[in-house]
Structure formats: structure tokens, C-alpha cells
Amino acid sequence: MLLSKLCCERTKDAPGDAKILSHILLSRAGYIKQVANGIYSMTMPCEKMSQRIQNIIRDEMDKNDGQEVLFPVVMPREIWDLSGRYSSIGAEMVRFKDRSNRDMLLGMTHEEAAVHMANHTVSSYTQLPMMIYQIQTKFRDEARARGGLIRVREFTMKDAYSFHTTKEDMEEYYMKMHKAYQNIFRRIGLKRFIDVKSDSGMMGGSIAHEFMLLTEVGEDSIVLCNDCDYRANMEVATSIIEKPEFEDKQLELVDTGADKTIEEICNRFNVPASQTAKAVVFAVKGDQDQIVIAFVRGDLEVNEAKLKKALKLDVVAYDGGVSDVVACGNIGPIGLDSKIKVVYDKSLEGTKGMIVGANKPGYHYVGFNISRDVKDVTFDDISKVKAGDKCPICGGTLRIENGIEIGNIFQLGTKYTKSMGMTVTGPDGQLFNPIMGCYGIGVGRAIASIAQESNDKDGLILPISVAPWQVHMCILRQDDPVVAEKANALYNDLQSNGVDVLMDDRNCGAGIKFTDADLMGMPIRVVVSPKSLANDEVEITIRATKESFKVKYEDAISKIKSMISEMMEQYK
RNA sequence: UGGGGCGUAGUUCAGUUUGGCUAGAACGCUUGAUUUGGGAUCAAGAGGUCGCGGGUUCAAAUCCUGUCGCCCCAACCA
Numbered sequence A: 001m002l003l004s005k006l007c008c009e010r011t012k013d014a015p016g017d018a019k020i021l022s023h024i025l026l027s028r029a030g031y032i033k034q035v036a037n038g039i040y041s042m043t044m045p046c047e048k049m050s051q052r053i054q055n056i057i058r059d060e061m062d063k064n065d066g067q068e069v070l071f072p073v074v075m076p077r078e079i080w081d082l083s084g085r086y087s088s089i090g091a092e093m094v095r096f097k098d099r100s101n102r103d104m105l106l107g108m109t110h111e112e113a114a115v116h117m118a119n120h121t122v123s124s125y126t127q128l129p130m131m132i133y134q135i136q137t138k139f140r141d142e143a144r145a146r147g148g149l150i151r152v153r154e155f156t157m158k159d160a161y162s163f164h165t166t167k168e169d170m171e172e173y174y175m176k177m178h179k180a181y182q183n184i185f186r187r188i189g190l191k192r193f194i195d196v197k198s199d200s201g202m203m204g205g206s207i208a209h210e211f212m213l214l215t216e217v218g219e220d221s222i223v224l225c226n227d228c229d230y231r232a233n234m235e236v237a238t239s240i241i242e243k244p245e246f247e248d249k250q251l252e253l254v255d256t257g258a259d260k261t262i263e264e265i266c267n268r269f270n271v272p273a274s275q276t277a278k279a280v281v282f283a284v285k286g287d288q289d290q291i292v293i294a295f296v297r298g299d300l301e302v303n304e305a306k307l308k309k310a311l312k313l314d315v316v317a318y319d320g321g322v323s324d325v326v327a328c329g330n331i332g333p334i335g336l337d338s339k340i341k342v343v344y345d346k347s348l349e350g351t352k353g354m355i356v357g358a359n360k361p362g363y364h365y366v367g368f369n370i371s372r373d374v375k376d377v378t379f380d381d382i383s384k385v386k387a388g389d390k391c392p393i394c395g396g397t398l399r400i401e402n403g404i405e406i407g408n409i410f411q412l413g414t415k416y417t418k419s420m421g422m423t424v425t426g427p428d429g430q431l432f433n434p435i436m437g438c439y440g441i442g443v444g445r446a447i448a449s450i451a452q453e454s455n456d457k458d459g460l461i462l463p464i465s466v467a468p469w470q471v472h473m474c475i476l477r478q479d480d481p482v483v484a485e486k487a488n489a490l491y492n493d494l495q496s497n498g499v500d501v502l503m504d505d506r507n508c509g510a511g512i513k514f515t516d517a518d519l520m521g522m523p524i525r526v527v528v529s530p531k532s533l534a535n536d537e538v539e540i541t542i543r544a545t546k547e548s549f550k551v552k553y554e555d556a557i558s559k560i561k562s563m564i565s566e567m568m569e570q571y572k
Numbered sequence B: 001u002g003g004g005g006c007g008u009a010g011u012u013c014a015g016u017u018u019g020g021c022u023a024g025a026a027c028g029c030u031u032g033a034u035u036u037g038g039g040a041u042c043a044a045g046a047g048g049u050c051g052c053g054g055g056u057u058c059a060a061a062u063c064c065u066g067u068c069g070c071c072c073c074a075a076c077c078a
Helices: A021-028 A044-063 A077-083 A111-119 A167-187 A262-269 A304-311 A415-419 A443-453 A481-496 A510-520 A530-534 A553-569
Strands: A032-036 A039-042 A066-068 A074-076 A095-097 A103-106 A130-139 A154-164 A193-197 A208-214 A220-225 A231-233 A252-255 A277-284 A287-297 A315-317 A341-345 A354-357 A363-368 A398-413 A435-442 A471-475 A501-504 A524-528 A537-542 A548-552
Touching: A021 A443, A039 A044, A044 A066, A044 A130, A044 A154, A044 A167, A044 A443, A074 A077, A077 A103, A077 A111, A077 A415, A111 A130, A111 A154, A111 A415, A111 A435, A154 A167, A154 A443, A167 A193, A167 A208, A167 A398, A167 A435, A193 A220, A193 A398, A208 A220, A208 A443, A277 A354, A287 A304, A304 A315, A304 A341, A398 A415, A398 A443, A415 A435, A435 A443, A471 A481, A471 A510, A481 A501, A481 A524, A481 A530, A481 A553, A501 A510, A524 A530, A524 A553, A530 A537, A537 A553, A548 A553
Parallel strands: A066 A130, A193 A231, A287 A341, A471 A501, A471 A524
Antiparallel strands: A032 A039, A074 A103, A095 A103, A130 A154, A154 A435, A193 A208, A208 A398, A220 A231, A220 A398, A252 A363, A277 A287, A277 A315, A354 A363, A398 A435, A524 A537, A537 A548
16 A cells, blocks of 8 residues: 555544544554544555455454354344333334334344344254354443543444354353453454453343453453452452451441531541441432432442442432431431431441441431341442452452453353244253354554554554564665555565555655654554665664664565564564 | 533634624645655645525624534433
8 A cells, every 4th residue: 555545644642532542543553534523434554454354254254164244234122122222222222213103223132133033943952052243333322422432322343142052052152252352462463451240230130241451541440359369349248247346336326517428427436448338329220219229338439329228229429418318418327217228338338336327317326236227237248459459369458450441252042042032952852942152352542542552642553463564674765766666566575475564655854754654553664765775775673672673685585484484473 | 311512614613702994824635847865946826605594784604592513521321
């Protein structure tokens, strides 16, 4: 490809609204152009990178007997009614009517389509296990897209669906896909990625893992142990809660004046926050009258994902004032309206000598003993892990990092096969619902992740496994006919030797060419100039290290080819 | 869905507070000359319904109003 003709404009300035590095660099290099909120066009270099990533994904899927298929982008309401998700998914799913007034939708995930396909093709257990996958555009009308390609509304995704006769078979396959995912992320050149246990969310099912790129700009919080390999998404992370013992005293109602916050109470009584309990008010989603109060120890926070799981209810922050609930701010466990649903965190189990609100203006209880003072309490793990907590596996110290979700795998079970009525004849001649797994990777997000992780002050540093071109040739003194001829000959020979080359054939200064080459990030730069040609040499520079050396013109092709295969080694 | 910010040339922005001459700069682009190893110099040039609609005014990029779009924070997020 000749750079002079490439539809891809590099700029010195990033768009004013680009805030994070991957967005800035991909924009400046001309790889992406925003068309609307969360909707981007990709120029040729970006699309080539996308295709290389897709081919690596394909390779790993095919190694696991995946069958590439294509589901429709537009689906009728009916198959989504079967799974119940036509109504359970909100505004994120784009719905519309076709010309004959039928309800249609844009695919945001394809479990329904996968089950529909499998249901009409598989009738015997002898056809299982089977995995089908596609690489296709999805549309999710996100409440807020952000960060360039990090979180978009329209994106290319690989989604795979496997069908099994037994749970054991599904679990075994799940582990294979887990391994395939690690291979994919390593092969596209990501370094700081990990897998974490995650919440299965609205996908349903039991076990799920997310693959995360650790980066400060990540939207997810990940809990990691410094001493063992425990790691989990904040949504499901647990820790060993240390429980300091406080003296068991008689329950006493104390006038605490205007003091309300944990901090004020701690100061008044000179006690640690862990000797208090705090109440956080929620309401059931869609019904602000149905109030839920979560009690956690004063030094902890409520983890909403865990709370929802414990309640088996979707809750949201209560938007009314606290005084609507108990007529004052001092919410406590004693004497609450029985209509209010109450959840206690495990951190409060067995506690004595605590200070809690009294549900009475200006008063708190001191000496609260939960097993003595409250009837029929059950405890759930609903608190958030904090940095410095003890690891639930080894007792080591936990830390928290941010991450971008780059892939996820779910053990779905029979959620979709059952609801959509997919049955297969088993070995015993009886019908059963196949057990499913599903596995997703966002291709655009992978590109953003590479850009986010692999760069320096001058621009992108693309791994050779995904770089749109392996070699970026710069011709200095394009106007010199000898140089131009030699450069063109090298360009053609490299291509006929199977090397992907981008050649900067513009008649402009060296600085401009080097700056653009650095920004665009191809792994190998080859400079052809009068200076080097005077010694019958060309200059080769490695983008990642800026290491530079000269080779004889006639040796250039073999040297470059051997460099490429050497560089490719680590992405095999 | 709350809160905040922004919309002026291909790009990044100034100008809006306090209405007033032909709407500006830099980068990019075109032409010519001189240049040519880390974003060159000189000269000439093209490029704008100031997001869109309505209103106030002798006069609107500027004030009022409606609307659309974009960004950030929070909530949400298979």
C-alpha cells in the first residue's frame, strides 16, 4: 500500500473530546473516525488490524472444533419472547417494526439465534458436543458510550455457543475455551491480561469468567491477591472479614444530638468505625415504595451486585429522603417497620457492644448485641472488598486494580435450551435439554486494548501479529530517481516475498515520515535514502525499541523476512 | 435517567462576558521557488449558511427561546 493514496489522515492534535490514550492514539493515527456517539468508522489500517485479530480468533475456535456460522443482525421478536428477554432487556436493545408492522430487533447477543439454529439441526446426542460461532456486528444502545473504541454502541464481536449432553462435558469444554482465550489474548500481543471470576449477570447460568486487561482506564474493579492467584471481579469478590471483639454491654438508648454520620458517631464515642453498623437504603427496581435496608459494619460499603444476588431481586438506590423511611436519619435494626425488607452483612454476625441507630431522632443504641437484640437474623455476604483485606483463599493481602473487560465465558446450563424448547434424544432414548456454554470477545475493544497498552510518547507500537503492515518503508528523497527506483524495487520484491508493506512515497521531509511511521506503529521501519544507498545499504529500525541498524540492499529482503518470523515466534 | 460542559474552516481553538467595520489564528490542503535524516523557508491561494429553527434589534457568532448533536461525572451496562 502506498501511503500517499491511503485514506487515513494523521494529525498532530487529537479530537478535543478524546480523553484516554487508546482513543487519542487511534484518532491521531487516523485509524478511526467517529460518526455518531459510540459509532465509528474504521479506516483501512484499523480494519486490517481487525481482520488479523479475527483470524487469530478463528484459528483458536477452529482448533476447538468450532463451526463458523452467521446469524442475522435483525431478528423477529418471537424467538426473543421464547427466552423471555424481549421484555427483560431494556432500552439497550433496539426494537423497531418492519413494513408489515412486525416487531423486530437488532441483535445485541445471539443465544436465541444459536439455539434456534441448533434446535432445527440437532436431534440426537450423537451430534454433540457441538460449537457454533460467528464474527459479526452487534448493536447495543448503551446509555453512555465512552473512551473511543473502549465502549461503543456498534461493534464487531466473536460469539460462540456450545451444546453438550452432560454438565461434565460442558465443563471440560469450558476449560478448553478458557485456554483458547488465553491463547488469543497472548497472540494478539496483550500482556497485562488476567481471567477473573465474574457475575453471570443477566446472561444467567452459574460459573462465569471475564478476561480483563489491567489498566487504569478500566471501568471494572478487580480484586487480586498479592500472595496467591486469587482474583475476582469486585461484583463477586469476597474476603475474610476480621472481627474485632467489643465488650458485651447492656443495650442503652443514648442522646446523640445532631450526630448522624459514622464519622460523627465514632468521634462522639471515641470508637472505631468497625464498632458501628450503618444502614444503606435501596428500593426494589420499578417500585420505589418497596424499601430494602442493608446493614453493613460502619467501616464497610455495600456491594450492590452481591446484595441483588442475596435478595434475588433487582434493587436500585432509594431516591426518597431517609426521613421518609424512619422519620429520622438514625436508621437502626431495632424497631423497624416490618414491611421493610432487611439484609444483614456477614460482618455483623456475632457482633456485640456495637453502636447503631435507634430509629428515633437524636438517639443511638449503645451496646447492641445482634443475636440478643434482633430476632431471626440471617446474614449474607453483601459488603464490598477493600484494598488490604485478607484473601479468602490464602489469607494474604488483597489489592484492587481497574480493568477493561476484553472477553467473557459463561456456563449457561439449560437456561436457553429449556425456555426455547430445544430437546435432543439422549442415549436412553429420552429427550433432554442440551447444556450450553457461551463465549464472547469484542474485536474493537481488543484493538483499543492493544493501543492502550502498547505505545510510547511517539505513538502506537503494534504487535507484529496484528499490525496492518509488517513493514513501513520510508523513502527519503523520493524525487531522486535512483532512490525512487531502488525503493520501488524493494517494495515490489518484499510484497512478492509475502511481506505486507506500507510505503511512504510522499515527497516530503524525513521528519514528517518518521513521525507518521512512529505514530502508526508498524513493527519494522525500513528507510531507503541517498545516504544509505551510497553504501548500497538500507536502514532498518525496530519500532518497539527504536533499535536501528544497516543491511546491504541485496540482503534486505532475507533480513526482513527473518526478522518477521523471529518476531512472530512469541505470538505463535 | 440525574448533574455539568461544549457546538465557529479538514483539524485544534480564539472571538460570545459588554451585540457594531469584510469572522480570526495555528496546523493541514493547493500552486511556485528554495529545501530534504526527526513535523523546513519564502511567496501566492482555496476553504465558513458561526449546529439548526424561531424571536429581540437599525444591527446577532455574541442576547432570549426552542431544538438537535457531542463530551465529562454519576447511575446503568449479555
